[in-house]
Amino acid sequence: MTVQIPETMELVYKHPESLTDKDTHYCPGCTHGVIHRLIAEVIDELGLREKTIGIAPVGCSVLAYYYFNMDFAEAAHGRAPAMATGIKRVNPDKIVFTYQGDGDLAAIGTNEIIHAAHRGELITTIFVNNAIYGMTGGQMAPTTLPGQKTTSSPFGRDPRIAGLPVHITEIMSQIPGVAYATRQAVLDLGGIAKTKRAIKRAFLAQKEGLGFSIVEVLSTCPTNWNLTPWEAMQWAKENMILQFPLGDTKIIDAVAALKV
Amino acid sequence: MAKQLLKGNEAFAEAAVRYGLEAYFGYPITPQSEALEYLSKRMVELGRVFVQAESELGAINMVYGAACAGVRVMTSTSGPGFSLMEEGISYIAGSDVPAVVVNVQRGGPGLGNIQPSQSDYFLMTKSAGHGDFHPIVLAPAGVQEFIDMIGLAFDLAEKYRTLAFIAADGSIGQMMESAELPPMQPLRKPEERPAWALTGAQGRPAHFITSLDLSPEGLEKWNLYLQDKLTRIRQNEVRWKEYFTEDAELLLVAYGTVGRICLSVVREARKAGLKVGLLRPQTLWPFPSERIAELAQQVRGILVSEMNAGQMLEDVQLAVLGRTPVKFYGRLGGMIPMVDEIYDALKALDAGTRKA
Numbered sequence: 001m002t003v004q005i006p007e008t009m010e011l012v013y014k015h016p017e018s019l020t021d022k023d024t025h026y027c028p029g030c031t032h033g034v035i036h037r038l039i040a041e042v043i044d045e046l047g048l049r050e051k052t053i054g055i056a057p058v059g060c061s062v063l064a065y066y067y068f069n070m071d072f073a074e075a076a077h078g079r080a081p082a083m084a085t086g087i088k089r090v091n092p093d094k095i096v097f098t099y100q101g102d103g104d105l106a107a108i109g110t111n112e113i114i115h116a117a118h119r120g121e122l123i124t125t126i127f128v129n130n131a132i133y134g135m136t137g138g139q140m141a142p143t144t145l146p147g148q149k150t151t152s153s154p155f156g157r158d159p160r161i162a163g164l165p166v167h168i169t170e171i172m173s174q175i176p177g178v179a180y181a182t183r184q185a186v187l188d189l190g191g192i193a194k195t196k197r198a199i200k201r202a203f204l205a206q207k208e209g210l211g212f213s214i215v216e217v218l219s220t221c222p223t224n225w226n227l228t229p230w231e232a233m234q235w236a237k238e239n240m241i242l243q244f245p246l247g248d249t250k251i252i253d254a255v256a257a258l259k260v
Numbered sequence: 261m262a263k264q265l266l267k268g269n270e271a272f273a274e275a276a277v278r279y280g281l282e283a284y285f286g287y288p289i290t291p292q293s294e295a296l297e298y299l300s301k302r303m304v305e306l307g308r309v310f311v312q313a314e315s316e317l318g319a320i321n322m323v324y325g326a327a328c329a330g331v332r333v334m335t336s337t338s339g340p341g342f343s344l345m346e347e348g349i350s351y352i353a354g355s356d357v358p359a360v361v362v363n364v365q366r367g368g369p370g371l372g373n374i375q376p377s378q379s380d381y382f383l384m385t386k387s388a389g390h391g392d393f394h395p396i397v398l399a400p401a402g403v404q405e406f407i408d409m410i411g412l413a414f415d416l417a418e419k420y421r422t423l424a425f426i427a428a429d430g431s432i433g434q435m436m437e438s439a440e441l442p443p444m445q446p447l448r449k450p451e452e453r454p455a456w457a458l459t460g461a462q463g464r465p466a467h468f469i470t471s472l473d474l475s476p477e478g479l480e481k482w483n484l485y486l487q488d489k490l491t492r493i494r495q496n497e498v499r500w501k502e503y504f505t506e507d508a509e510l511l512l513v514a515y516g517t518v519g520r521i522c523l524s525v526v527r528e529a530r531k532a533g534l535k536v537g538l539l540r541p542q543t544l545w546p547f548p549s550e551r552i553a554e555l556a557q558q559v560r561g562i563l564v565s566e567m568n569a570g571q572m573l574e575d576v577q578l579a580v581l582g583r584t585p586v587k588f589y590g591r592l593g594g595m596i597p598m599v600d601e602i603y604d605a606l607k608a609l610d611a612g613t614r615k616a
Contacts, residue, residue: 050462055325056470065468071458073328074470076351079321082313086325086333087458089309090283094460112321115314 016040018049020069029222029229031186032061035128038186038196039099040068042203052095053087055080057109059101060134078109081116084123095206097124103133106142106166113168117212120177124202125212127168130219131240138224142166145243150224165243169216173249179211181250185218185241187233197260205255213255218244263440268403269294269433271441272336272362272426275407277302279414280445282331283309285322289341290374291430292364296336308447316341320348320361327357328469330457332414332448336362338430339380340371349423350389354471356486358417360410361395362426364433367594375594376430376517381571384425385545392483394490395423396497397544399515404439405542406432411442416497420489427544429567431517431596499542500551504530508537510610511559513552513576515541518565518597525602534610544572549579556583560613565589565602585613 005011015021018040026032043049049070056064058077065072075083080098088096105113105127116123132150133139139152143165147156172181180202184195195217202213218240222232266274273295276284284303286296296312303310309326313319319335326333337345342363352359365380367373384397396416400406406428413424453459458469473479501519504526505511514522519540529536539555541548556562561584564573570588577586589605591597 051460053329053458053460062472065470068466069461070466071461072466072468073325073458074355074468074472075324076321076347079317079324079348082318082321083325083328085311085318086283086285086322086327087329088325089311089322090326090329090331090333091459111314112318115318119311 016044018043018069020067022066024067025063026060027223029220029232030060031219032128034186034192035126035195035217035219036064036067038192038199039126042196042200043070045200046203046207048095048203048207051093052097053091055084055087055096055098057098057100057104059104061099061101061128062135064099078104078107079112080104081109081112081121081123081125085116085119085121088121088123095203097126097203099126100128101134102127102129102131102141102143106168114171114175117172117175117214118177120211122206122209123212124206125214126199127214127216128219129216129244130221132221132224134221134224138221145239167244169214169249172214177212178214178250179205179252180213180248180255182248183216183218183244183246185236185246187218187220187237201255201258201260204258204260208254208258210252210254216244218246263438265436266403266439266441267294267434267436268406268428269364270298271403271439272406272410272428273298274302274441275410276334277306278442278444279411280332280447281308281334282447283326283333284335285311285313285319285326285333286335287313287316287319287337287341289338291366291433292336292338292362294433295362316344317347320345323359324348324352324355324357327352327359328355328458330453330459332418334360334362336364338364338366339368339377342380342383346389349395350391350393351471352423353389353393353395353486354391355469356421357469358421358423360413360417360424360426362428365427365429373594374430376567376596377594378427378429378516378518378566379568379571379592380427381544381566381568384427385547388423388425393486394545395425396420396493396546397425397427399427399542399544400432401516401520401540402432403435403437407439407441420493422489422493427516429517430594494546497543498546498548500548501540501542503538503540505537505539505555507535508555508558509535509560510537510606510613511555511562512536512538512565512602512606513541513562513572514538514565515544515572518567521597521599522565522602524599525606528599528603529606534606536606541572547575547579549575552576552579553581553583556580559584561585561587561609563587563589563602563606563609565597565605567591567596585609
């Protein structure tokens with residue numbers, strides 16, 4: 001929808017060019033919309049929209065290609081980093097990023113993400129962690145917290161039979177090809193601002209050819225957590241951040257030196 | 261280009277390079293690894309893209325990405341790897357992008373062995389992944405045809421925006437014979453990539469490539485489009501070779517390595533006065549059903565021979581529809597049928613179909 005601005009008013013906040021004006025299908029209170037917008041703002045600010053190719057995952061953000069105003073591909077479940085490898089290797093002058101959830105990246109796609117990182121692919125991954133499989137109806141994810149009830153862990157995740165949560169960003173910090181790995185959260189305004197800076201740093205690291213970059217973003221799923229959006233934010237702050245500490249797990253000097 | 265003594269796996273790899281291969285992604289597996297090894301040197305020397313992937317799943321999804329970017333791309337594998345690639349193959353088919361996959365078949369099921377086999381016929385022609393689609397499947401019978409079919413596979417894949425497979429086997433991959441390579445073609449320039457390719461939306465509206473359509477009406481429409489493409493391929497791209505069929509009273513049907521062996525069988529049989537012909541399908545999909553149906557009216561019986569338990573046999577039976585007896589002789593598990601074995605089966609067919 002286009003709104004006419006009266007001559008007496010100044011436009012101070014608008015839709016990023018890197019987003020389409022299509023309404024998203026995301027549930028009320030879902031943070032995918034916030035994260036999409038942060039990525040779009042960063043790409044606009046870096047002037048990269050016409051050079052960027054995104055890769056959507058399988059999961060709630062499977063339709064991300066409707067919402068980003070740039071070339072996009074839709075990958076098989078977990079395979080976005082492999083597909084990104086193919087796209088980037090034949091388009092070395094372009095910016096390529098994957099957008100993946102925790103089921104996609106931390107379960108079925110661990111092989112692809114670890115090896116793309118190990119090869120030091122010049123791509124960026126935005127990894128949205130909400131500790132649950134959203135699209136398939138709220139099953140236990142590799143990142144589900146101990147004791148957390150889901151539709152496939154109805155008694156709460158039992159570490160004796162399901163293990164403990166997978167810490168992707170810590171794993172990434174061990175990989176030589178990774179230039180930048182960080183975990184952020186979009187659970188309050190300060191966190192949103194920090195997440196945007198991290199996303200910008202990650203894209204800049206790629207633009208400068210410094211290595212693989214990944215930004216994990218702690219997120220919520222009010223629908224499948226059976227909480228209101230507000231309660232979900234509080235629950236994530238009180239529980240998820242304890243399990244998944246925020247901050248950089250790896251930042252090489254050249255990335256730290258980038259002006260963000 | 262002069263003829264040279266070439267090994268099948270290296271010959272098809274070099275042929276791909278000369279036909280304009282821009283990117284190769286693969287994973288080592290016997291009996292095709294020489295192709296990957298060869299390209300790891302050749303592609304890098306030429307400044308083209310080579311990646312040894314972490315698995316066949318990784319390799320085929322890299323192929324998928326490069327295909328979406330509109331470049332000439334290929335991978336090669338053997339049965340166990342092909343099984344893993346089926347996921348990406350289905351996505352490639354559903355996304356309407358071109359790619360070439362070479363399967364140098366080995367004995368199965370499971371880990372099987374590394375000897376030549378044709379037991380992936382069903383896999384390649386009928387069940388290369390979930391959903392309704394058929395790739396084009398080309399079956400070379402020697403090193404020269406392997407070389408030529410790489411060029412054909414790229415051309416057909418790009419013409420129809422589809423998958424083209426090469427159904428080779430371990431013996432063709434490993435054998436050395438005299439063959440001629442094509443001249444080096446110039447690479448396609450980045451600005452010559454197709455309009456649908458993902459190249460960054462510079463000065464044009466953004467577009468996306470997906471195999472997803474959540475609406476059943478939309479997905480049915482998309483499937484009908486894909487089926488229409490397959491119909492056009494069926495109409496225009498059936499290829500086969502015939503030997504001594506003009507006056508044939510008995511017909512052999514075989515492809516690839518066995519097709520070649522069967523030509524020796526025909527020559528033996530002709531020496532003994534048996535009027536035998538051979539039809540060797542060069543495309544396993546689309547299949548030369550119409551021609552086989554015609555010949556079924558002419559001959560007393562058909563013998564199908566394969567290095568499997570009878571897979572193409574079913575396509576021959578569907579083409580023949582009971583018009584004439586169809587018998588089968590196959591060897592399994594990496595065994596290659598010998599001329600005398602097939603000849604014995606042919607003599608039994610002859611005896612069983614002679615009018616009293």
